[in-house]
Amino acid sequence: MKKRLTILDIANLSGVGKSTVSRFFNNGYVSPEAREKIQKVIDENSYAPNLFARGIKARNNKFIGIIVPCLDSNITSDILMVLDSNLREAGYIPLIINTNHNIELEKANLENLWRLNVEGIVVISTEVTEEHKDFIKRTKVPTLFVGQICSNGYSILNHEEAAGKKIGEYIGKSGRKNILYIGVDESDITVGVKRRDAVFKALSKFDVKIQEIKSDFSFETTEKLILEYLKDKRPDCIISATDNMAFGAIKAINHYGLTVPKDISIASFGGYKVSEVISPKLTTIRFYNDETGKNAAKTIIQLINGEKIPKIQKIEFDFVEGESVSKI
Known part of the structure; x- marks a missing residue:
């Protein structure tokens, strides 16, 4: 996992004082020359300010973002409940965001969670776009997709x-x-x-x-x-x-x-x-939705810790022979 820059890192790389960088992020006065240097460092390192900076530490904050397409789906609810409880048992704090099947809102919330400096993100996804792939490449934040395959990321899906x-x-x-x-x-x-x-x-x-x-x-x-x-x-x-x-x-x-x-x-x-x-x-x-939830919690923690894991994990199933199909 790529180390996030601190304000001190930006100050050192841009050759200005730490207070100047702080003023830059707080819309205070910064000379055009210093502003250009700071912006160059930010652009080269894809830096995003931590919106939680005043409330929690920048590193090891134990927050994991979870993006879901809806809250009224039986499957999503089953996975989410197990995922949430397993993360909490491991000492993490889930931040759950519902997108109501709005893919643009999903992509925006990926960026928001990154800016909140979460340690990892789990996306219970219905679609993977080029923007999703770009997010993985650009931010390097540990991200797991549940339900869909992300070609340059990690996925858990049904068989x-x-x-x-x-x-x-x-x-x-x-x-x-x-x-x-x-x-x-x-x-x-x-x-x-x-x-x-x-x-x-x-x-x-x-x-x-x-x-x-x-x-x-x-x-x-x-x-x-x-x-x-x-x-x-x-x-x-x-x-x-x-x-x-x-x-x-x-x-x-x-x-x-x-x-x-x-x-x-x-x-x-x-x-x-x-x-x-x-x-x-x-x-x-x-x-096996419970297994999906457990594996998702285990996998995102492994990603955060830099462990090697399979790119794709498949979840098995049971065939339930009910009474709704008659045979000839």
Whole structure:
């Protein structure tokens, strides 16, 4: 981990006094010549002032930033609770920021956390952009992505290929022929591409017809999409990229007086606890969210300590054979 510059370091590198650097950061008077020297050092070292400087020490402050896309997701909540408790047990203080699926806000908060001088950052991510990659390269702050792969960073994600294959083969062997897949945008590489492609690849071995629509992870949007779809189409099976979207599809199915699985079978990914309570019980993939949370806490601490770890860690799953898929 690259050592952060102190005000004294900047003063020495720029050849001015420490008080001059302090005035620079506090908008006091600094001669144009001195200001230019200080700015040059800042630019060359990608220095960001520590906004916590007056309240905590600049080094070993024990703060770890956690950026999440939402707080109402079962999976995100499960991971976050375990991650938070494990970090606290290790003596760290989590700073949790919710972005409400706003990728621009996520990128802005990466910068904010860096300026707050946190020791590390965990991003429970739905998308990795070039700006994310640039942040890793530019700041060198230990950063871990959960749920997505960052090519020049460290990632923990679900074993999408194996999970998608399992669901695809199960539906193929069930004898379902006319299948609707509810996916999400390809900007989410993990769910929108890898999960979807694994399902489609497995189904390609069977004599099936597949159609696809894309939702936005929400119950409400999915319900509306399926209500429209079922006006003139009748798949005999729906595969949903998440349990939450599957619930929206089930509500739409019931709206037309149809039942699961008699009229339309349904399977999904998520393994939410409520999936076992609804009737019929949902056939789904349950990822080990607790393990993800524990590994995320352990991994970010290892990164902070400069330990060598794998670039990518994959989390396994259980296949939950519920009652929502009928076999021919």
